[in-house]
Amino acid sequence: MSPQGFYVGRWTLSGSTIYITNLTEKHPAPAHATTEPQPSRYVFQMSLALRSRPLGRWNKLDFIGYDSVNVEDGEAVPLPLKHERSFWFSKVRSWLGY
8 A cells, every 4th residue: 555645845935925835746666676766757735724723723724825846947737726725623632652
């Protein structure tokens, strides 16, 4: 079983807007691989609006934009966000280790 749709990127927070850049999909290298994986032609970037509540419960992330960026020339093409829903979350006060 291999993980699919696992993207790694870089994020920054500016006011109440979160910018995520250089999103690239990470593929685990099989043990028997003899060649290196081909570099991706595209990376992705997104911007999200953060709405937080005073108690830290039911915070919300709204999608503002999602772009595909060509690695060779840096051209960003917006991707449609037709059916994207907001992401609701609450902060975790403590995390018990196993």
